[in-house]
Amino acid sequence: MTGPSSLPDKQAILTRLSSGDFDAFLYDCDGTLADNMGAHKASYRAVAAMYGFELDDAIIDELAGWPIIQVAEEIKKRYHADFDPVVFTQQKNTMYEVSFIQETQPIEFVVEHLKAHAGKVRIAVVSGGSRASVSRTLRMLGISNLVEVLICAGETARGKPFPDPFLAAAAKLDVAPARCLVFEDGLPGVRAAEAAGMRWIRIDHV
Template sequence: MDTNALALPAGNFKAYLFDMDGTIADTMPLHFVSWTQAVEEAGGTFPEDLFYAWGGVPLIGVVENLNRHFGYKLDPAAVAHRKEDLYLSMLDQVTPVASVLEHVHAQYGKIPFAIVSGSPRDSIRRTLTTLNLLSYFPVIVGAEDYKQGKPNPEPFLTAAARLNVEPVDCLVFEDADAGIRAAEAAGMQWVHVPS
Protein backbone atom coordinates (compact mmCIF):
# COMPACT_ATOMS: atom_id res chain seq x y z
CA MET A 1 0.00 0.00 0.00
CA ASP A 2 1.20 3.49 -0.85
CA THR A 3 1.83 5.25 2.49
CA ASN A 4 1.33 8.61 0.75
CA ALA A 5 -2.13 7.67 -0.57
CA LEU A 6 -5.07 9.77 0.57
CA ALA A 7 -7.96 7.83 2.05
CA LEU A 8 -11.28 9.14 0.72
CA PRO A 9 -14.51 9.08 2.71
CA ALA A 10 -17.21 6.72 1.50
CA GLY A 11 -19.67 8.25 -0.92
CA ASN A 12 -20.81 8.43 -4.50
CA PHE A 13 -19.36 11.86 -5.24
CA LYS A 14 -20.46 13.69 -8.38
CA ALA A 15 -17.73 16.37 -8.28
CA TYR A 16 -14.31 16.98 -6.73
CA LEU A 17 -13.44 20.47 -5.49
CA PHE A 18 -9.75 21.13 -4.96
CA ASP A 19 -8.02 23.87 -3.05
CA MET A 20 -4.99 25.04 -5.04
CA ASP A 21 -2.03 25.96 -2.88
CA GLY A 22 -0.75 23.09 -0.76
CA THR A 23 -3.36 20.75 -2.25
CA ILE A 24 -2.93 20.48 -6.04
CA ALA A 25 0.35 22.38 -6.11
CA ASP A 26 3.15 22.30 -3.55
CA THR A 27 3.33 26.09 -3.49
CA MET A 28 3.11 26.92 0.20
CA PRO A 29 6.89 27.30 0.69
CA LEU A 30 6.99 29.68 -2.31
CA HIS A 31 4.02 31.64 -1.01
CA PHE A 32 5.70 31.92 2.40
CA VAL A 33 8.90 33.29 0.85
CA SER A 34 6.98 35.77 -1.30
CA TRP A 35 4.74 36.89 1.60
CA THR A 36 7.72 37.29 3.92
CA GLN A 37 9.59 39.47 1.43
CA ALA A 38 6.56 41.60 0.50
CA VAL A 39 5.56 42.23 4.12
CA GLU A 40 9.15 42.98 5.20
CA GLU A 41 9.57 45.41 2.30
CA ALA A 42 6.44 47.20 3.60
CA GLY A 43 7.86 47.36 7.13
CA GLY A 44 6.20 44.40 8.84
CA THR A 45 6.79 40.74 9.64
CA PHE A 46 4.71 37.65 8.88
CA PRO A 47 5.48 34.76 11.27
CA GLU A 48 5.34 31.29 9.73
CA ASP A 49 2.73 29.99 12.20
CA LEU A 50 0.30 32.75 11.19
CA PHE A 51 1.03 32.16 7.52
CA TYR A 52 -0.07 28.52 7.79
CA ALA A 53 -2.98 29.32 10.12
CA TRP A 54 -4.35 31.76 7.55
CA GLY A 55 -4.02 29.36 4.60
CA GLY A 56 -6.85 29.83 2.11
CA VAL A 57 -7.58 33.44 3.10
CA PRO A 58 -7.61 35.79 0.07
CA LEU A 59 -4.56 38.03 -0.35
CA ILE A 60 -6.18 41.31 0.72
CA GLY A 61 -7.67 39.53 3.75
CA VAL A 62 -4.22 38.30 4.80
CA VAL A 63 -2.85 41.85 4.83
CA GLU A 64 -5.94 43.08 6.68
CA ASN A 65 -5.40 40.27 9.22
CA LEU A 66 -1.76 41.35 9.66
CA ASN A 67 -2.85 44.96 10.20
CA ARG A 68 -5.37 43.91 12.86
CA HIS A 69 -3.05 41.39 14.53
CA PHE A 70 0.04 43.62 14.75
CA GLY A 71 -1.42 47.12 14.48
CA TYR A 72 0.30 47.64 11.12
CA LYS A 73 -0.88 50.14 8.55
CA LEU A 74 0.19 48.14 5.50
CA ASP A 75 -1.52 48.97 2.20
CA PRO A 76 -3.46 45.74 1.50
CA ALA A 77 -3.63 46.17 -2.28
CA ALA A 78 0.04 47.17 -2.66
CA VAL A 79 1.41 44.40 -0.43
CA ALA A 80 -0.84 41.77 -2.06
CA HIS A 81 0.25 42.92 -5.54
CA ARG A 82 3.94 42.79 -4.60
CA LYS A 83 3.48 39.34 -3.03
CA GLU A 84 1.86 38.00 -6.22
CA ASP A 85 4.63 39.43 -8.41
CA LEU A 86 7.24 37.71 -6.23
CA TYR A 87 5.31 34.40 -6.26
CA LEU A 88 4.83 34.43 -10.04
CA SER A 89 8.57 35.01 -10.51
CA MET A 90 9.16 31.63 -8.81
CA LEU A 91 6.57 29.56 -10.74
CA ASP A 92 9.28 27.44 -12.36
CA GLN A 93 9.86 25.88 -8.90
CA VAL A 94 6.26 24.63 -8.45
CA THR A 95 5.62 20.88 -8.28
CA PRO A 96 2.34 18.96 -7.98
CA VAL A 97 1.21 17.18 -4.80
CA ALA A 98 1.55 13.55 -5.92
CA SER A 99 -1.06 12.03 -3.59
CA VAL A 100 -3.72 14.45 -4.89
CA LEU A 101 -2.62 14.13 -8.51
CA GLU A 102 -3.36 10.38 -8.31
CA HIS A 103 -7.04 11.17 -7.60
CA VAL A 104 -7.14 13.81 -10.36
CA HIS A 105 -5.89 11.28 -12.92
CA ALA A 106 -8.13 8.48 -11.60
CA GLN A 107 -11.37 10.50 -11.86
CA TYR A 108 -10.63 12.86 -14.78
CA GLY A 109 -13.34 12.56 -17.40
CA LYS A 110 -15.63 10.64 -15.02
CA ILE A 111 -16.75 13.54 -12.78
CA PRO A 112 -16.23 17.30 -13.04
CA PHE A 113 -13.53 19.15 -11.12
CA ALA A 114 -13.16 22.69 -9.84
CA ILE A 115 -10.37 24.66 -8.20
CA VAL A 116 -11.53 26.70 -5.20
CA SER A 117 -8.81 29.04 -3.95
CA GLY A 118 -8.09 32.24 -2.10
CA SER A 119 -5.61 33.14 -4.83
CA PRO A 120 -6.49 35.37 -7.80
CA ARG A 121 -7.71 33.52 -10.94
CA ASP A 122 -4.67 34.65 -12.95
CA SER A 123 -2.30 33.13 -10.39
CA ILE A 124 -4.34 29.90 -10.32
CA ARG A 125 -4.33 29.61 -14.13
CA ARG A 126 -0.60 30.31 -14.34
CA THR A 127 0.18 27.72 -11.65
CA LEU A 128 -2.03 25.09 -13.33
CA THR A 129 -0.43 25.88 -16.69
CA THR A 130 3.04 25.38 -15.18
CA LEU A 131 1.90 21.94 -13.96
CA ASN A 132 0.19 21.09 -17.30
CA LEU A 133 -3.13 20.73 -15.46
CA LEU A 134 -5.18 23.72 -16.65
CA SER A 135 -7.37 21.64 -18.98
CA TYR A 136 -8.43 19.39 -16.08
CA PHE A 137 -10.26 22.23 -14.33
CA PRO A 138 -13.03 23.85 -16.38
CA VAL A 139 -14.26 25.71 -13.30
CA ILE A 140 -11.90 27.96 -11.36
CA VAL A 141 -13.21 29.89 -8.36
CA GLY A 142 -10.65 32.46 -7.30
CA ALA A 143 -10.60 35.37 -4.90
CA GLU A 144 -12.54 37.58 -7.37
CA ASP A 145 -15.51 35.19 -7.42
CA TYR A 146 -16.91 35.57 -3.92
CA LYS A 147 -17.42 38.16 -1.21
CA GLN A 148 -16.46 36.04 1.82
CA GLY A 149 -13.43 33.75 1.71
CA LYS A 150 -12.73 30.56 3.61
CA PRO A 151 -13.72 29.59 6.34
CA ASN A 152 -17.00 30.93 4.94
CA PRO A 153 -18.65 28.28 2.69
CA GLU A 154 -19.29 30.75 -0.15
CA PRO A 155 -16.26 29.74 -2.29
CA PHE A 156 -17.20 26.04 -2.26
CA LEU A 157 -20.91 26.74 -2.76
CA THR A 158 -20.02 28.94 -5.74
CA ALA A 159 -18.03 26.08 -7.31
CA ALA A 160 -20.84 23.56 -6.73
CA ALA A 161 -23.35 25.92 -8.36
CA ARG A 162 -21.08 26.47 -11.39
CA LEU A 163 -20.70 22.69 -11.77
CA ASN A 164 -24.47 22.24 -11.28
CA VAL A 165 -23.81 19.67 -8.53
CA GLU A 166 -25.50 19.64 -5.12
CA PRO A 167 -23.09 20.52 -2.27
CA VAL A 168 -23.75 17.19 -0.53
CA ASP A 169 -22.47 15.42 -3.67
CA CYS A 170 -19.11 17.25 -3.68
CA LEU A 171 -15.85 16.04 -2.14
CA VAL A 172 -13.36 18.74 -1.11
CA PHE A 173 -9.57 18.23 -1.13
CA GLU A 174 -8.05 20.76 1.25
CA ASP A 175 -4.84 21.31 3.24
CA ALA A 176 -5.84 24.26 5.44
CA ASP A 177 -8.06 24.36 8.51
CA ALA A 178 -9.98 27.36 7.15
CA GLY A 179 -10.78 25.40 3.99
CA ILE A 180 -11.91 22.34 5.94
CA ARG A 181 -14.21 24.53 8.05
CA ALA A 182 -15.57 26.07 4.83
CA ALA A 183 -16.24 22.61 3.35
CA GLU A 184 -18.06 21.50 6.51
CA ALA A 185 -20.12 24.71 6.54
CA ALA A 186 -21.05 24.02 2.90
CA GLY A 187 -22.31 20.54 3.85
CA MET A 188 -19.52 18.81 1.93
CA GLN A 189 -17.31 15.88 2.90
CA TRP A 190 -13.59 16.56 2.73
CA VAL A 191 -10.14 15.00 2.56
CA HIS A 192 -7.29 16.58 4.51
CA VAL A 193 -4.13 16.83 2.41
CA PRO A 194 -1.14 16.79 4.78
CA SER A 195 1.39 19.57 4.28
Protein backbone atom coordinates in the same frame (compact mmCIF):
# COMPACT_ATOMS: atom_id res chain seq x y z
CA MET B 1 -3.48 9.92 10.85
CA THR B 2 0.26 9.91 10.38
CA GLY B 3 1.18 10.25 6.73
CA PRO B 4 3.02 7.29 5.22
CA SER B 5 6.21 8.02 3.31
CA SER B 6 5.41 5.97 0.21
CA LEU B 7 3.70 7.76 -2.68
CA PRO B 8 1.76 4.62 -3.77
CA ASP B 9 0.54 4.23 -0.19
CA LYS B 10 -0.71 7.82 -0.14
CA GLN B 11 -2.42 7.36 -3.49
CA ALA B 12 -4.12 4.21 -2.25
CA ILE B 13 -5.26 5.88 0.96
CA LEU B 14 -6.63 8.90 -0.89
CA THR B 15 -8.48 6.66 -3.35
CA ARG B 16 -10.01 4.71 -0.49
CA LEU B 17 -10.99 7.82 1.47
CA SER B 18 -12.61 9.38 -1.59
CA SER B 19 -14.61 6.34 -2.62
CA GLY B 20 -18.34 6.82 -2.44
CA ASP B 21 -21.28 8.21 -4.35
CA PHE B 22 -19.86 11.61 -5.31
CA ASP B 23 -20.60 13.62 -8.42
CA ALA B 24 -17.85 16.22 -8.03
CA PHE B 25 -14.40 16.59 -6.51
CA LEU B 26 -13.41 20.12 -5.46
CA TYR B 27 -9.67 20.65 -4.89
CA ASP B 28 -7.86 23.50 -3.22
CA CYS B 29 -4.73 24.49 -5.16
CA ASP B 30 -1.87 25.83 -3.02
CA GLY B 31 -0.74 23.24 -0.50
CA THR B 32 -3.17 20.65 -1.86
CA LEU B 33 -2.36 20.16 -5.54
CA ALA B 34 0.74 22.35 -5.57
CA ASP B 35 3.72 22.06 -3.22
CA ASN B 36 4.27 25.81 -3.13
CA MET B 37 3.45 27.03 0.36
CA GLY B 38 7.13 27.69 1.04
CA ALA B 39 7.23 29.96 -2.00
CA HIS B 40 4.07 31.79 -0.91
CA LYS B 41 5.50 32.29 2.59
CA ALA B 42 8.72 33.65 1.12
CA SER B 43 6.79 36.20 -0.94
CA TYR B 44 4.80 37.32 2.12
CA ARG B 45 8.01 37.66 4.15
CA ALA B 46 9.71 39.63 1.39
CA VAL B 47 6.87 42.15 1.13
CA ALA B 48 6.66 42.48 4.93
CA ALA B 49 10.39 43.26 4.97
CA MET B 50 9.73 46.08 2.49
CA TYR B 51 7.54 47.63 5.18
CA GLY B 52 10.14 47.16 7.88
CA PHE B 53 8.89 44.20 9.89
CA GLU B 54 9.74 40.51 10.13
CA LEU B 55 6.73 38.30 9.45
CA ASP B 56 6.28 35.04 11.34
CA ASP B 57 4.96 32.95 8.48
CA ALA B 58 3.06 30.63 10.82
CA ILE B 59 0.20 33.03 10.19
CA ILE B 60 0.09 31.80 6.58
CA ASP B 61 -0.51 28.24 7.76
CA GLU B 62 -3.15 29.46 10.19
CA LEU B 63 -5.04 31.35 7.49
CA ALA B 64 -4.44 28.87 4.66
CA GLY B 65 -7.14 29.29 2.03
CA TRP B 66 -8.13 32.85 2.94
CA PRO B 67 -8.14 35.34 0.06
CA ILE B 68 -4.77 37.09 0.02
CA ILE B 69 -6.23 40.52 0.70
CA GLN B 70 -7.86 39.21 3.89
CA VAL B 71 -4.52 37.71 4.95
CA ALA B 72 -2.94 41.13 4.31
CA GLU B 73 -5.62 42.81 6.43
CA GLU B 74 -5.00 40.35 9.26
CA ILE B 75 -1.23 40.89 9.06
CA LYS B 76 -1.78 44.66 9.18
CA LYS B 77 -3.95 44.29 12.27
CA ARG B 78 -1.69 41.92 14.18
CA TYR B 79 1.55 43.74 13.41
CA HIS B 80 0.07 47.25 13.67
CA ALA B 81 1.75 47.81 10.33
CA ASP B 82 1.41 50.85 8.10
CA PHE B 83 0.43 49.65 4.64
CA ASP B 84 -2.55 49.53 2.33
CA PRO B 85 -3.78 45.90 2.21
CA VAL B 86 -4.72 46.29 -1.47
CA VAL B 87 -1.20 47.45 -2.34
CA PHE B 88 0.34 44.74 -0.12
CA THR B 89 -1.72 42.13 -1.98
CA GLN B 90 -0.59 43.44 -5.37
CA GLN B 91 3.04 43.45 -4.22
CA LYS B 92 2.77 39.96 -2.80
CA ASN B 93 1.23 38.62 -6.03
CA THR B 94 3.92 40.30 -8.13
CA MET B 95 6.71 39.04 -5.87
CA TYR B 96 5.37 35.50 -6.07
CA GLU B 97 4.87 35.58 -9.85
CA VAL B 98 8.28 37.09 -10.58
CA SER B 99 10.52 35.45 -7.99
CA PHE B 100 8.94 32.31 -6.55
CA ILE B 101 6.28 30.60 -8.68
CA GLN B 102 8.92 28.71 -10.66
CA GLU B 103 9.66 26.72 -7.48
CA THR B 104 6.21 25.07 -7.68
CA GLN B 105 6.20 21.28 -7.61
CA PRO B 106 3.19 18.94 -7.69
CA ILE B 107 1.88 17.17 -4.62
CA GLU B 108 2.01 14.08 -6.76
CA PHE B 109 -0.47 11.79 -5.04
CA VAL B 110 -3.17 14.50 -5.18
CA VAL B 111 -2.41 15.50 -8.76
CA GLU B 112 -2.51 11.84 -9.80
CA HIS B 113 -5.81 11.43 -7.93
CA LEU B 114 -7.31 14.31 -9.91
CA LYS B 115 -6.02 12.88 -13.20
CA ALA B 116 -7.41 9.43 -12.38
CA HIS B 117 -10.90 10.80 -11.67
CA ALA B 118 -11.22 13.39 -14.44
CA GLY B 119 -14.05 12.27 -16.68
CA LYS B 120 -15.51 10.07 -13.94
CA VAL B 121 -16.64 12.93 -11.69
CA ARG B 122 -16.86 16.67 -12.25
CA ILE B 123 -13.68 18.56 -11.30
CA ALA B 124 -13.28 22.05 -9.82
CA VAL B 125 -10.45 23.96 -8.19
CA VAL B 126 -11.41 26.40 -5.43
CA SER B 127 -8.61 28.68 -4.25
CA GLY B 128 -7.95 31.81 -2.22
CA GLY B 129 -5.27 32.81 -4.72
CA SER B 130 -5.61 35.12 -7.69
CA ARG B 131 -6.99 33.67 -10.91
CA ALA B 132 -3.80 34.56 -12.80
CA SER B 133 -1.57 32.79 -10.27
CA VAL B 134 -3.79 29.72 -9.86
CA SER B 135 -4.28 29.35 -13.62
CA ARG B 136 -0.52 29.48 -14.18
CA THR B 137 0.03 26.96 -11.38
CA LEU B 138 -2.47 24.52 -12.89
CA ARG B 139 -0.73 24.84 -16.25
CA MET B 140 2.62 24.13 -14.60
CA LEU B 141 1.10 21.01 -13.01
CA GLY B 142 -0.26 19.88 -16.38
CA ILE B 143 -3.88 19.68 -15.25
CA SER B 144 -5.50 22.93 -16.39
CA ASN B 145 -7.33 21.09 -19.18
CA LEU B 146 -8.91 18.74 -16.65
CA VAL B 147 -10.42 21.46 -14.44
CA GLU B 148 -13.97 22.33 -15.47
CA VAL B 149 -14.58 25.15 -12.99
CA LEU B 150 -12.13 27.49 -11.27
CA ILE B 151 -13.18 29.75 -8.38
CA CYS B 152 -10.57 32.19 -7.08
CA ALA B 153 -10.14 35.10 -4.67
CA GLY B 154 -12.60 37.95 -5.07
CA GLU B 155 -15.03 35.96 -7.20
CA THR B 156 -17.55 35.38 -4.40
CA ALA B 157 -18.90 37.77 -1.78
CA ARG B 158 -16.92 35.96 0.93
CA GLY B 159 -13.94 33.67 0.81
CA LYS B 160 -12.95 30.69 2.94
CA PRO B 161 -13.71 29.92 5.77
CA PHE B 162 -17.18 30.90 4.52
CA PRO B 163 -18.94 28.41 2.20
CA ASP B 164 -19.40 30.82 -0.71
CA PRO B 165 -16.52 29.64 -2.95
CA PHE B 166 -17.44 25.97 -2.67
CA LEU B 167 -21.13 26.68 -3.20
CA ALA B 168 -20.28 28.76 -6.28
CA ALA B 169 -18.24 25.86 -7.70
CA ALA B 170 -21.06 23.38 -7.05
CA ALA B 171 -23.58 25.71 -8.70
CA LYS B 172 -21.38 26.13 -11.79
CA LEU B 173 -20.94 22.35 -12.01
CA ASP B 174 -24.69 21.90 -11.44
CA VAL B 175 -23.97 19.43 -8.63
CA ALA B 176 -25.71 19.38 -5.24
CA PRO B 177 -23.34 20.35 -2.39
CA ALA B 178 -24.02 17.06 -0.57
CA ARG B 179 -22.64 15.19 -3.59
CA CYS B 180 -19.35 17.12 -3.60
CA LEU B 181 -16.14 16.00 -1.91
CA VAL B 182 -13.56 18.65 -0.98
CA PHE B 183 -9.77 18.18 -0.81
CA GLU B 184 -8.10 20.73 1.44
CA ASP B 185 -4.85 21.25 3.33
CA GLY B 186 -5.98 24.13 5.56
CA LEU B 187 -8.43 24.38 8.42
CA PRO B 188 -10.24 27.44 6.95
CA GLY B 189 -10.94 25.38 3.83
CA VAL B 190 -12.23 22.49 5.88
CA ARG B 191 -14.54 24.86 7.75
CA ALA B 192 -15.76 26.29 4.45
CA ALA B 193 -16.52 22.79 3.14
CA GLU B 194 -18.44 21.91 6.29
CA ALA B 195 -20.41 25.16 6.10
CA ALA B 196 -21.26 24.32 2.49
CA GLY B 197 -22.65 20.94 3.53
CA MET B 198 -19.86 19.04 1.78
CA ARG B 199 -17.70 16.17 2.93
CA TRP B 200 -13.96 16.71 2.94
CA ILE B 201 -10.51 15.15 3.16
CA ARG B 202 -7.66 16.98 4.91
CA ILE B 203 -4.69 16.39 2.61
CA ASP B 204 -1.98 17.17 5.14
CA HIS B 205 -3.37 14.35 7.31
CA VAL B 206 -3.06 11.72 4.55
